[in-house]
Amino acid sequence: MADEAVLRIEGLGKNFGGLRVTDDVTLDVREGELHAVIGPNGAGKTTLINQISGLLAPDAGRIVFCGEDVTTLPMHTRAARGLARSFQITSILPGFSALENVALAVQARSGTSFRFFGRASSEEALNAAARQSLAQVGLAERADVPAGELSHGEKRALELAIALAMEPKLLLLDEPMAGTGHDESARLVSVLRSLKGRFPMVLVEHDMGAVFALADRISVLIYGRILASGTPNQVRADPQVVAAYLGDEME
Amino acid sequence: MTEAALSAAPTARRSFLVGNALPIAIFVLFAVLPAFAVFSAETYLLSLVTRVMIFAIAALALDLLMGYGALVSFGHAAFIGLGAYTIGILSSHGITEILIALPVALVVAVLFAWLTGIVCLRTKGVYFIMITLAFGQMVYFTASSLAPYGGDDGLTIRARSTLAGLPIFGNDRALYYISLACLLGAYLLCRAIVASRFGRVYRGARENPLRVATIGFEVYRYQLVAYLIAGALGGLSGFLLGNATDFVSPAYMSWQRSGELLIMVILGGMGTLNGAIIGAAAFILAEEWLSGITEHWKVIFGPLLVLVAVFARGGLIGIATRLRGMRRG
Numbered sequence: 001m002a003d004e005a006v007l008r009i010e011g012l013g014k015n016f017g018g019l020r021v022t023d024d025v026t027l028d029v030r031e032g033e034l035h036a037v038i039g040p041n042g043a044g045k046t047t048l049i050n051q052i053s054g055l056l057a058p059d060a061g062r063i064v065f066c067g068e069d070v071t072t073l074p075m076h077t078r079a080a081r082g083l084a085r086s087f088q089i090t091s092i093l094p095g096f097s098a099l100e101n102v103a104l105a106v107q108a109r110s111g112t113s114f115r116f117f118g119r120a121s122s123e124e125a126l127n128a129a130a131r132q133s134l135a136q137v138g139l140a141e142r143a144d145v146p147a148g149e150l151s152h153g154e155k156r157a158l159e160l161a162i163a164l165a166m167e168p169k170l171l172l173l174d175e176p177m178a179g180t181g182h183d184e185s186a187r188l189v190s191v192l193r194s195l196k197g198r199f200p201m202v203l204v205e206h207d208m209g210a211v212f213a214l215a216d217r218i219s220v221l222i223y224g225r226i227l228a229s230g231t232p233n234q235v236r237a238d239p240q241v242v243a244a245y246l247g248d249e250m251e
Numbered sequence: 252m253t254e255a256a257l258s259a260a261p262t263a264r265r266s267f268l269v270g271n272a273l274p275i276a277i278f279v280l281f282a283v284l285p286a287f288a289v290f291s292a293e294t295y296l297l298s299l300v301t302r303v304m305i306f307a308i309a310a311l312a313l314d315l316l317m318g319y320g321a322l323v324s325f326g327h328a329a330f331i332g333l334g335a336y337t338i339g340i341l342s343s344h345g346i347t348e349i350l351i352a353l354p355v356a357l358v359v360a361v362l363f364a365w366l367t368g369i370v371c372l373r374t375k376g377v378y379f380i381m382i383t384l385a386f387g388q389m390v391y392f393t394a395s396s397l398a399p400y401g402g403d404d405g406l407t408i409r410a411r412s413t414l415a416g417l418p419i420f421g422n423d424r425a426l427y428y429i430s431l432a433c434l435l436g437a438y439l440l441c442r443a444i445v446a447s448r449f450g451r452v453y454r455g456a457r458e459n460p461l462r463v464a465t466i467g468f469e470v471y472r473y474q475l476v477a478y479l480i481a482g483a484l485g486g487l488s489g490f491l492l493g494n495a496t497d498f499v500s501p502a503y504m505s506w507q508r509s510g511e512l513l514i515m516v517i518l519g520g521m522g523t524l525n526g527a528i529i530g531a532a533a534f535i536l537a538e539e540w541l542s543g544i545t546e547h548w549k550v551i552f553g554p555l556l557v558l559v560a561v562f563a564r565g566g567l568i569g570i571a572t573r574l575r576g577m578r579r580g
Contacts, residue, residue: 053465055461055465074469075464076464076467076470077467077469085465087462091459091461091462093455093459093462093463094458094459095454096454096455096458100451103451104455105466107448107451108467108468109467113448113449113451113452113468115447115448116450117447118443118447119446120447120448120450120451121446162466166466166467
């Protein structure tokens with residue numbers, strides 16, 4: 001069973017000074033599964049994502065990705081192995097066009113980038129793959145717009161397109177719906193639903209409607225600890241979870 | 252070939268000309284200038300514009316770092332000094348062959364760029380500025396203490412570089428056109444790099460290094476390679492400068508010189524490459540003209556710089572673009 005896991009986290013721990021932000025977290029993500037991580041603000045969800053992606057080094061525990069211990073590998077190496085992520089606070093290249101943002105991600109997985117001659121923007125193979133990713137998130141029409149001039153919702157979608165273009169083996173989504181309006185958020189949910197099954201995802205999200213609609217499994221994180229883990233129905237029925245977290249959210 | 256493709260060819264050529272009108276104008280001007288030099292003023296004009304072109308090479312290199320990588324180096328004159336000292340020292344030992352001197356000058360510059368780059372590029376922003384300045388000063392003081400090679404007073408370069416024994420730098424016109432060829436080569440190289448796959452990653456790292464890393468690129472490696480290229484171009488500039496002035500001194504790599512290079516790039520317009528050439532020309536011509544009016548020329552030049560910094564954030568290129576925009580309505 002454990003061998004099927006694309007991502008396995010074992011006994012992960014992280015302290016910020018005296019504060020224990022990740023406390024003995026163990027979880028796994030299986031092939032094709034969407035594993036949601038929910039919890040109140042300050043529960044350590046983003047910190048957990050940052051440790052998986054390599055932005056932060058854990059103080060204890062192991063992260064195993066595709067059978068390989070990646071705990072000490074730098075961020076760019078993990079990305080090159082197929083670990084893609086989106087950021088809670090939009091992280092794009094504002095001066096690049098939407099297309100070039102995505103084309104850069106395509107470039108990362110197609111041949112060397114230590115090439116000093118030949119216009120990268122004229123490489124049709126890169127552009128075609130980038131256009132395809134943009135189309136998947138509904139940004140095909142906006143390819144030539146500078147990313148900095150896109151609307152907030154479009155930037156969120158671009159963030160997703162960049163991750164898609166990496167052809168990830170695992171996608172970490174840190175609040176992809178953060179700050180989007182009702183329509184945009186509904187659109188992103190349908191994009192995510194269309195991606196389900198293509199690759200496993202870890203979804204951190206506050207929008208409970210989205211989480212219960214999309215997740216195969218849910219882990220509830222409170223004060224850095226996993227309080228409960230299971231299918232949406234199991235989690236919804238868990239009295240501990242209802243008392244600690246869902247009770248307020250559901251009302 | 253289809254009809255559409257046939258009719259597209261001249262259009263493509265025209266759009267190439269329009270899109271590159273400025274650099275074409277700059278290089279044509281450089282190329283024809285010697286023909287218009289009046290006999291009596293020829294030496295003066297040639298040596299002045301040669302100087303412009305040589306510093307433009309170093310300014311291009313700095314623009315590659317600053318304008319495209321947000322790597323503000325305050326020690327770039329060190330590379331000019333290293334290039335010039337290399338040929339000075341070699342020449343004092345009787346080695347003037349260009350096929351030896353130029354590669355050695357470039358290797359010295361790249362080696363220095365590598366040794367300092369692996370340290371500097373671990374830092375960011377103000378710390379990068381400070382540490383490049385510190386390395387620049389180290390080379391400056393090292394050169395000052397090189398007693399066998401003139402120390403503080405500098406070193407007279409007794410013989411200019413030769414190619415297979417031929418004195419190709421023998422006359423001012425030859426030096427002028429070799430400098431022009433080097434500038435053109437440096438310019439085309441920088442243009443190619445910026446638009447290439449490498450350049451896209453490198454430019455992306457200026458926009459958002461974290462994003463570029465999470466896509467899977469090790470930002471540091473790309474910045475280091477850019478730093479080595481900029482170092483080599485600085486060395487080339489120094490190689491030409493030594494040949495043009497027949498002299499090299501620690502002053503070539505003082506921090507004031509590094510500051511002047513920064514001014515050239517900012518004055519012309521960062522991140523445009525064209526701006527680096529225009530900035531180098533504007534700076535050196537202004538220095539020449541204003542210092543003819545008063546020896547305290549910096550009193551005039553200083554406020555001019557402030558005006559450019561306050562009212563023309565894009566430098567001279569920025570002013571030109573805005574004027575053109577206004578004319579179009």
